[in-house]
Amino acid sequence: MDFKGLLEKAKEAARSVAQEAEKRLQEIKEKLDQDKDGRPDVLEKALEEAEKALHEAKSRLADLDQDKDGVPDKLKEVSELAKKAAETAKAKAEEAARLLRERLGKGE
DSSP: OHHHHHHHHHHOOOOOOOOHHHHHHHHHHHHTTTTOSOOHHHHHHHHHHHHHHHHHHHHHHHHHOOOSSSHHHHHHHHHHHHHHHHHHHHHHHHHHHHHHHHHHHHOO
16 A cells, blocks of 8 residues: 555544544533533533522521611621620729729829
8 A cells, every 4th residue: 555545544534533523522412411502401500509599598688687778687786785785884984983083082
């Protein structure tokens, strides 16, 4: 067999391998996309689950934030209690300081 014959045989073998690879690739694509919409089914399922999780998270946040101001109601409640406790502590500290000044002033 001459060189041209070998070259043609190699070209034909390469074409055959490329066609087989293309065929196998198409089979894999079909297995990945059973509904034939152009998107792999696994990806579609992941997107659906992410969308469902987002909806659920929004629903839970809505339950926590009844007045819809973006801050969970319980957090506001705790914040208000902390503010009142701080105000009470400040008032008691001021009263204690006043009493201490009075006693120190009388002791002189």
